[in-house]
Amino acid sequence: MNLFDQLAVETPSIPSMYKEMTRRELEDRAIAVKQKLGARVFLPGHHYQKDEVIQFADTKGDSLVLAQQSALQKEAESIIFLGVHFMAETADILTGEHQRVYLPDMRAGCSMADMATKAQTEKAWEKLNDVFGDSILPLTYVNSTAAIKAFVGRHGGATVTSSNAAGMVKWAFTQKQRILFLPDQHLGRNTAYDLGVPLENMAVWDPMKETLLFDGDWSNIQVILWRGHCSVHENFTTSNIAQVRKDHPEMHIIVHPECTREVVARSDSSGSTNFIIQTIEQAPPGSAFAIGTEMNLVKRIIKDHPDKHIISLNPNMCPCLTMNRIDLPHLLWSLEALDAGQEINRITVDKYIANDAKKALSRMLERV
Template structure:
């Protein structure tokens, strides 16, 4: 068997009966289990989830907030994370040993997180150390695997969120001359530029070619950006902004900092998912916005604010495909499996990895 066949064989698949149930029956079953389990069950839901799934969430938020909320549930025994794999890993790292974390569909991954694996990062670190000596501190976006968080924690670095990336870069520069930023080059570039670091003092590490790409003097490099990106946010373009400006001259553009540098530069506002949500909520009736972030969330914001004119910055944008792996059939299957004492798709981070990853998370929580 090849690697894909091995993965498929080792991962439980959704029983056929759940595919044959209609939405009403699935909804009825989910409600019954939630009522029966009460506080022993906790369902965190990420902002990018489908409406049919997010409607059952006990709390909504970004990945770190949801992991922290999961850890704060004293009564909860089972945490069914409606998000993607790295988010469930973070929840498992932060929760107690007697709490178990589950992901309704193991195929719900993150292409960005997968762009930096442990072996690639170790090779990159060795080569960068030989070039720059001990002058680099690693930072990783929380949108990364537990293994990458552990690598960063082991080497004195920290995690960052899109909300606190600026603070954490300042923290890192207080410790070392240079930063290795994983795995999203765009968040790293936008944050560094905001701090006043010119583009010529940034380089990109290509993990496939195993080479550093830069212009100018290598000794001037301050930020090394991992060549990774969000497949959703990278699809917002300068052309999208020009189209909005032409069609809606008074409309403001707000985007996520995972977008390309040139897109952020031309936007009126840029910030985290929560920043986008709060900015729209605090805007006056009649205001108009083009939002550059995931489509499920944009559509939800549009419905929540009918007194404003809101559109997607890219009208042809699709929802995050891996987030959309979580649906009613998989959620029902996950909950019923737990209720029957035969749970599936548990997320478990080994103790060694969790220990080092927690170092990176705690450095952020303490310093941000």
Template sequence: MGLLDELTKETGVLPESITSLTTEEMENRVREIKRQLGKKLFIPGHHYQKDEVIQFADAVGDSLQLAQISAQNKEAEFIVFCGVHFMAETADILTDENQVVILPDMRAGCSMADMADIYQTEKAWVKLTERFGDTIIPLTYVNSTAAIKSFVGKNGGATVTSSNAHKMVEWALGQKERILFLPDQHLGRNTAADLGVSLSEMAVWDPIRNELIHDGDLDGVKVILWKGHCSVHENFTEKNIEEIRKNHPDMKIIVHPECRREVVEKSDFNGSTKYIIETIDQSAPGSSWAIGTEMNLVKRLINQHPDKTIVSLNPYMCPCLTMNRIDLPHLVWSLEKIMEGEPENIITVDEDTARNAIFALERMLARA
């Protein structure tokens, strides 16, 4: 591997052979490579990706859904995952050994997933089990690293999605007295509150200070929330809702449950990305909506529904910066490397980690 390839892999810097191309030339190159590789190539694209990438996706969806679809595509030798790192990891866990999962830009991470690393989690588990004994079951949002999924699987827990979080938290509370919910505190708090767990029965684990934050009696704690969040969804505020109510009193507000509790409480609807899309699709012509989720998706919904008035709940919201690392030039580059017989940015999860992560995923899927 040459120096230029090393730079591309580590920093996302692309060679001039890619950067000198026009948009039309890049689009034509992707179409040609897709034609040549046929069923050997599969490109899953997450809902939050740019349109310049989504136009070439063979399937569009949420992270777990895309990993499952990738696993079902047995003819696909190369899965070029247009999403972020943890999504590509899940695809590698679920796909066969002969299938290669590629992330077009290794810088495409997830700030939420990065807020819970395995070292912090293992340290937290020691302290929490010293305090509460064998009364805790771990759950992790699928927006987490393979190592965290593996930890949860090894300790009897399961993964959750924003679509099935209520069902999985309810299941977990039937298994043990307490839950450790990783890594998104807002999804955990919103879900538990919906199920009747009071805020006084929830504590927050601070991985930086390595301590449990709670004002009341620790013995009454039922849900331990990891102090993590989505950098996009946390930026929707009560003030945003107040502005919509004041200036557009007839507008409905729908948000993702990764938003803060007070935002979810004051919205009209809340639910997963799939739920948001389906709600807008099924809404009446002429209806008006303020949507609290990632901006690329909001813009796509605006374009898909010209018969409705749709705005972002936060007019100053930016798209997910890490998700936007995957762009047309990086997609072209990754496909070119496949054609050269030297695929780059291959995502590989080791066997032990994958095995325990599958336990966590299977416990969830058994109840889906």
């Protein structure tokens, strides 16, 4: 039984009445209860949330920014995080003692974050240190569990975002000869390559086989990439790019750095979610883009920019399935539970883990 199956057993199920309501009924009740709760509740919403949910967000953004914004809402006793589990964990780590964080549906996880467990990481660290000695600094993408952030914090490393990964990798190389990049191999590979690290100097750690995948002299290894990936972004392919080049040669192809190295190399530009949004916002009317990122966001960008020709790089792409666990019935359930004084789906991070995770987050925040 995986984490989210276990959570489904241990946490209450949404009452059936919420699933039986019409969208209008759900929206009207959500508006009413949100107004009643006022500043006591804060709803940060991730860019990948669907429209029925994001319309109720008090602010939109990426996971770390949303957690930071939550911590600034001193009047808010409750944070209902419209995102996935690791994001709510980060919010719990950064918010004050008087604030409580909730996730509308505990099944809203992240397959990438789940690809690196505490046990796997500790075992890998032991084996890698046996080989390379004290020459490795761990970095973890913020798209990771609190336990992985804590592991990195304990070992002198830091978190990174897709916006600041380059700066953090540069910093890491001032600390140690090698880096271990968790859990997304593609962001790590793309970032290191852009900084001049040859692909032949990058190895991959396979946590399932507990082995280092590398052909060559191990002394040349500079970057050890965890074998993890985003199930959404890995579905953009070079064939998708070839098709867009054929059908829409005028289009600027812009992708997220969680895409594979081959896709990023063949695109016109790559960058974080905010980079993608801002690039399109700043483009003149009539501009044409093919976007390689999550479909809920792509559809929203298309709707927000009717003066531009915008398509998804992969026309058959589905939205992030785990992110879509957060829907209007679960959101209303969370709001009305709070109004009734009930604690449903609260996210709490153990203080020991939170303290070490804060070290990793602080090392990043001190440098951005």
